[in-house]
Amino acid sequence: MQVFRQYTANHYTLSPFPFRRELAMEAYLIENEAILRLDDDDFSEVTVIDAEIALKEGRKGIGRDGRIDLLVAYGSDTLGIVELKLGEIDHAALSQLEDYLHQAPALLERHPEYWKEEESEKTPRWIGILVGNSASKGVIEKIENGYQVNGYPLALITLNRFKNEHSNEIVVVSDTYFKFSTSSKDYTKYCFSDQVYSKRRLANAIVKEYVRQNPNTTYAELERRFPKHLQGSSGVIALKEKAEQIYEKSGRKRHLINPDDLIQLADATIATCSQWNWANIQRLIEYARKLMPEITITPV
Numbered sequence: 681m682q683v684f685r686q687y688t689a690n691h692y693t694l695s696p697f698p699f700r701r702e703l704a705m706e707a708y709l710i711e712n713e714a715i716l717r718l719d720d721d722d723f724s725e726v727t728v729i730d731a732e733i734a735l736k737e738g739r740k741g742i743g744r745d746g747r748i749d750l751l752v753a754y755g756s757d758t759l760g761i762v763e764l765k766l767g768e769i770d771h772a773a774l775s776q777l778e779d780y781l782h783q784a785p786a787l788l789e790r791h792p793e794y795w796k797e798e799e800s801e802k803t804p805r806w807i808g809i810l811v812g813n814s815a816s817k818g819v820i821e822k823i824e825n826g827y828q829v830n831g832y833p834l835a836l837i838t839l840n841r842f843k844n845e846h847s848n849e850i851v852v853v854s855d856t857y858f859k860f861s862t863s864s865k866d867y868t869k870y871c872f873s874d875q876v877y878s879k880r881r882l883a884n885a886i887v888k889e890y891v892r893q894n895p896n897t898t899y900a901e902l903e904r905r906f907p908k909h910l911q912g913s914s915g916v917i918a919l920k921e922k923a924e925q926i927y928e929k930s931g932r933k934r935h936l937i938n939p940d941d942l943i944q945l946a947d948a949t950i951a952t953c954s955q956w957n958w959a960n961i962q963r964l965i966e967y968a969r970k971l972m973p974e975i976t977i978t979p980v
Contacts, residue, residue, distance in 0.1 A: 694851055697843035698813065702766050705839065706731060706749055708852070709762070709811070716752055716762065716809065718835050718858045721869075721878045723754045723807075725954060727933050729794060735783055736790075748780055748787075751794065753932060755880065756955045758805040759784075759794065769812035769819050769836065777808045781829045806832040814838055815857075826859040833860055868958070870965070872977045879956035882977070884936050884943075886968045887917060887952050889975065891943055899948040905971065910964050914953045917943075923951035 699705040709715060709728070716726045733748040750762035761784065763777040784806045788795055795804055808829060810819070815836055823836045835858040842851045870882045877885055887906060891897055897905070899919065908915035914934055918926075920942055923935035935951035936942075943950050956964075965977050 692844050692846040694842035695845055697841045697850065699766060699841060702749075702764050705764055705766065705811070709750060709764075712852075713752070715839065715852070715854050716760070716811075716837070718754070718807075718809075718856060719860070721881070722860070723758070723835075723858075725755045725880070725933055725936075726760075727753045727927075727931065729753055729759075729931055733787070733791070735780060735787060746776070746780055746783075751787075752809075754807065756934070757957075758807055760807045760809050762809045762811060765810070765812040767813055769810045769815040769838075771816065771818060773810060773812065774819055774822070774834075777810055777834070778829045781806060781808050781832050784830075784832070806830075808832060808834045809837060810834065811837045811839055813840055820857060823857045824859060833858075868979045870961075870977055871980050872975070876980055879958075879961045880936060880952075880954040882961065883911075883916065883956055883964055884941055884952040886964065886975075886977075887950075888943055890968075890972060891945065893972065896946050898946050899950060902945060902950065906964075906967075910967055911953050911955065911960050914955050916964065917950045917952055920949040920951050 699708070710731060713726050713728045716728075717724050718726075729751045731750050733751055735746040735748055748761055749764045752760040752762060754760055761777065761780050763773060763780065765773045788804075810823075815823075815838060819836065823834055827834050835856065837857075838855045840853050842853065843849070844851065869876050869878060871877075872882060872885055873889065875885070887902075890905065891902070902917060903915075906916040910916050918935055920937070923937050926935070927933050927937060934953065934955055936954050937951050941951065943952070968975065968977065
């Protein structure tokens with residue numbers, strides 16, 4: 681049976697315009713890494729670290745070397761292995777990703793630069809991500825049921841491209857399947873000003889609230905109000921330019937540098953650190969309660 685699909689937006693027809701090569705899909709994801717976001721919280725800050733990484737004996741099940749399409753970082757504590765396939769993601773693609781996840785610790789032994797000592801965790805968590813145009817029913821069911829490999833969760837993203845026949849504008853539509861079960865790692869959320877935040881988002885909200893209450897605050901004054909020891913190695917805040925330089929130099933986002941996250945002071949624009957764990961966020965919470973006694977922060 682032949683299936684004809686047609687999509688219409690604003691009275692214009694969108695025709696299928698698939699990626700012709702896997703490398704074209706890979707390049708698109710490198711340029712548009714936000715598509716690899718898995719949720720709006722713990723897996724929302726994503727950075728592509730490297731591509732086309734050779735993995736010796738990566739396919740142990742069939743006795744062959746492998747190649748990781750993309751290695752990405754989620755926040756400060758998770759590395760992700762992305763497996764791309766043109767067409768349908770089936771159990772063969774799933775098996776390939778499983779092999780790579782089994783070799784994840786060995787990958788860091790060969791490439792320690794992917795997880796440096798200044799990271800907030802001594803060893804990363806891992807996650808596997810399958811990306812294709814579609815997926816078999818069996819693979820979708822596994823992902824929806826929270827399937828894991830070695831305790832590492834798996835996610836699935838279907839990615840399809842279309843062309844606007846009127847303007848030649850390209851439209852990409854993605855669907856994400858991901859069921860995350862917490863482990864021994866602390867994923868506590870916090871309620872502040874009637875909003876629920878992850879640790880890094882809470883730190884950003886606390887600093888924003890202080891600046892809202894003290895709109896004439898300068899960068900030097902804010903550094904004194906939020907001393908570096910509250911966070912640890914990176915400090916609570918940094919100038920926007922410095923935060924962007926760190927990202928450009930290391931390839932890792934250690935601050936929240938999206939426009940909505942930046943904070944305007946009287947004399948500078950700043951970014952807040954995104955490297956938070958249970959211990960240092962508790963220090964910041966206790967300090968913020970003394971600095972702004974009227975605020976309420978509670979775990980949820």
